Amino acid sequence: MVKRLFSLIFIAILLVSFTGCSCLNNSDELKKQQVESTINNYFVAMKSHDIDKISKYVSKGIKKLYTETKSQSVDTVEDCKAVSIDLDNMEINDSKIKVIVNYKMTFSEDYIPVGSREIGENDIKEEFTLKEKGGSYVITDMKSPYF
Amino acid sequence: MKKSIKKLLCVIMSTLMLTLSSSIAFAEETEDINISKNIDKAKEKIEEFISTNMKKYDSSSKFKVSYKGIIKEDNSFYDYARKLAILTNNRYKSFDTLKVEKIKYNIEYGDIKYENGNYIINASVYEEKKYAGQEEPGFLCTEHTFTVEEDSGGFYIKNDVTDDFVDEYLQNSAEKYGVTIDDMIEYDKTCIKVEKSEKAKLANSAVVEDDLGTASPNSTVKKYKFSYDNMYKYAAKYNKASPKKKSNRNPNYANYDKLGGDCTNYVSQILKAGGAPLDNTGANQWYYYSDSNRSTSWTSVNNLFKYLKNNESIGPQGYKIKSDEVYIASKGDIIQLKFKGEKQYSHSLWIIRHQTSTTSCTRIACHSSDRWDEPLDNIPCCARRWIKLTGYGKKVS
Numbered sequence: 001m002v003k004r005l006f007s008l009i010f011i012a013i014l015l016v017s018f019t020g021c022s023c024l025n026n027s028d029e030l031k032k033q034q035v036e037s038t039i040n041n042y043f044v045a046m047k048s049h050d051i052d053k054i055s056k057y058v059s060k061g062i063k064k065l066y067t068e069t070k071s072q073s074v075d076t077v078e079d080c081k082a083v084s085i086d087l088d089n090m091e092i093n094d095s096k097i098k099v100i101v102n103y104k105m106t107f108s109e110d111y112i113p114v115g116s117r118e119i120g121e122n123d124i125k126e127e128f129t130l131k132e133k134g135g136s137y138v139i140t141d142m143k144s145p146y147f
Numbered sequence: 148m149k150k151s152i153k154k155l156l157c158v159i160m161s162t163l164m165l166t167l168s169s170s171i172a173f174a175e176e177t178e179d180i181n182i183s184k185n186i187d188k189a190k191e192k193i194e195e196f197i198s199t200n201m202k203k204y205d206s207s208s209k210f211k212v213s214y215k216g217i218i219k220e221d222n223s224f225y226d227y228a229r230k231l232a233i234l235t236n237n238r239y240k241s242f243d244t245l246k247v248e249k250i251k252y253n254i255e256y257g258d259i260k261y262e263n264g265n266y267i268i269n270a271s272v273y274e275e276k277k278y279a280g281q282e283e284p285g286f287l288c289t290e291h292t293f294t295v296e297e298d299s300g301g302f303y304i305k306n307d308v309t310d311d312f313v314d315e316y317l318q319n320s321a322e323k324y325g326v327t328i329d330d331m332i333e334y335d336k337t338c339i340k341v342e343k344s345e346k347a348k349l350a351n352s353a354v355v356e357d358d359l360g361t362a363s364p365n366s367t368v369k370k371y372k373f374s375y376d377n378m379y380k381y382a383a384k385y386n387k388a389s390p391k392k393k394s395n396r397n398p399n400y401a402n403y404d405k406l407g408g409d410c411t412n413y414v415s416q417i418l419k420a421g422g423a424p425l426d427n428t429g430a431n432q433w434y435y436y437s438d439s440n441r442s443t444s445w446t447s448v449n450n451l452f453k454y455l456k457n458n459e460s461i462g463p464q465g466y467k468i469k470s471d472e473v474y475i476a477s478k479g480d481i482i483q484l485k486f487k488g489e490k491q492y493s494h495s496l497w498i499i500r501h502q503t504s505t506t507s508c509t510r511i512a513c514h515s516s517d518r519w520d521e522p523l524d525n526i527p528c529c530a531r532r533w534i535k536l537t538g539y540g541k542k543v544s
Contacts, residue, residue, distance in 0.1 A: 062405055065402055065404065065405055065406075072438055072439045073403070073406040073407065073438075074406075112439075112441055112442075112443055112446065112447075113407075113443045113446065113447035113449075113450060114403045114406055114407030114408065114411075114412075114446040114447060115403065115407035115408030115410065115411060115446070115447065115448055115493060115494075116407070116408075116447075116448055116449070116489070116491055116492065116493035117407040117447075118447075125488075141405070142405050143404075143405075143408075143515060143516055144408065144486070144493065144494070144515075144516075146486040146487075146493075146494070146526075146527075146528070147484075147486075147494055147513075147515075147516050147526055
C-alpha cells in the first residue's frame with residue numbers, strides 16, 4: 001500500500017515537473033514569436049513612414065523622438081527588412097529582452113547621412129531592447145552593440 | 148616488568164615525536180615570519196624605487212636620479228632605469244605644458260611569489276599629477292612586476308617589467324630591432340625638437356590671425372583658436388553622464404540617438420560652441436539649421452572627417468594625425484572609431500584630456516550611449532582615427 005502511494009507521488013512529481021518545463025518552453029517560444037513579430041512590424045511601419053503605425057511598436061520615448069523632431073531620417077526610408085534576429089541568444093531579464101538584429105535599411109537620395117548610415121543600402125547591426133506591454137512587446141532602445 | 152618497559156618506551160617515543168613535530172612547526176613558523184619580514188623589506192625597497200622614479204617629472208635643471216642602494220650598480224637594469232628616467236625627464240623639461248605642480252602616488256600590491264631566491268612582486272602604481280595651467284589633475288596607472296633579490300642581508304630591485312608605453316616600446320624595439328636606450332634618448336631629442344616646432348606652428352596659426360585668402364576680394368577669412376573652455380562647458384551641459392549636465396540633449400537640435408547615432412551631431416555642436424561659425428558656402432559645407440536643413444558633415448562620421456580635412460576657409464579645420472604621432476593630439480580634438488566587422492568608421496568621440504604616453508589616461512565624452520570623462524580604452528574598437536583641430540576660419544569685414 002505504502003509502496004503504491006510512493007509510486008503515485010513520484011509519478012505526480014514527474015508529471016508536474018514535465019508540465020512545468022513544457023510551459024516554460026512554450027512561454028519562451030511565445031516570447032520569441034512576439035519579439036520577432038514586433039521587430040518585423042516595426043520595419044514594415046518604417047518603410048511606410050507612418051508614425052502612427054511605428055508608434056504601435058515603439059515606446060513613448062522613441063515615439064516622442066520621431067514625432068517631435070519630425071525626422072527626415074524616417075521619411076527617407078525606402079526599404080527596411082530584417083536579415084537576422086538572433087532569437088536563440090536573446091537576453092531575458094524580468095520584462096526586458098535584448099536581442100541582436102541585423103537588418104538592411106535603404107535611404108533615398110534625400111537622406112542626409114547620420115553616423116555611419118549613407119544614401120542607398122546600409123547593413124546595420126543593432127541591439128534592440130524590448131519591453132512587455134499589454135501582452136505584447138514594444139521596442140524601447142536600439143543601439144550599436146559596440147558602444 | 149615487560150609491560151612497564153613497553154609503557155616507558157611508548158612515553159619516550161611519544162615525547163620524541165611531539166618534540167620533533169613541534170620543532171618542525173617552529174622552524175616552519177620561523178621561516179614564515181622570515182619570509183613575511185623579507186616581503187616587507189622588499190616592499191620598502193620598491194617604495195624607495197618608485198619614490199626615486201618620481202623625480203623624473205622634475206622639470207627644473209636640478210634633476211638628478213640615483214638608484215644607489217636600490218639597484219645594484221653591476222646590474223644592467225641599473226643603467227636602464229637611470230636612462231629611462233633621463234629619457235622621461237628630457238621630455239618633461241622641454242615642454243611648459245608638462246610642468247608638474249603637484250604629484251601624488253599610491254602603490255597597490257598584487258600577487259607575490261618567492262622563486263629561486265627572488266621575490267616576484269606584482270604592483271599597480273597610481274600617479275596623480277597636476278600640471279601647471281590645468282584645473283584638474285591627470286591620472287596614470289601602470290602595472291609593474293618587480294623582481295627583488297636578497298643579497299648579503301640587503302634587498303635590491305633586480306628588474307621591473309611594466310606596461311608603461313615607453314618601457315614596452317623600448318623592450319620590444321630592443322628585441323626586434325636591437326634599439327638601445329641610448330639610441331632612444333638621441334631619437335627622442337630629435338622628436339622633441341620636431342614636436343616643439345609643430346606646437347609653435349599650431350600656436351601661431353591659431354593665435355595669430357591668419358589671412359587664408361580664400362574669401363571674396365573684399366573680405367578676408369582669418370583663423371582662430373578654438374576655445375577649449377567653451378567646448379568643455381557645452382559638452383558637460385548636454386551629456387547624460389556628466390555631473391554638470393543641464394539637459395540630456397540640446398532641444399535646438401534633433402536627437403539622432405535611435406536614428407543612426409547622435410555622436411557626430413554632439414561633436415559638431417561642441418565645435419560650434421568652441422567658436423567655429425557655420426559654413427554654408429563652397430564645395431565643403433558644415434551647418435545645421437534644422438533636421439531637414441543640415442549638411443551631411445554635421446551628423447555623418449565620415450563626412451565630418453572629410454570636411455575637417457578639406458576645409459581651408461570658414462568653419463572648423465583639422466587633419467588626420469599619423470598613427471605614430473598621436474602625441475600631437477590634445478584636449479579638444481576628435482577621435483573616430485571603427486569596430487570589428489564594420490567597413491567604415493562609425494563613432495565620433497571628443498577628447499576631454501589627453502596624455503601622450505597612455506591611451507588609458509585619454510578621457511573622452513560622447514553620445515549616443517553617453518559617456519563622460521571615460522578612459523578611451525573602455526571602448527574596445529578595431530581602429531582609431533585621431534583628428535587634430537587646427538582652428539577655425541571666420542570671415543571678417
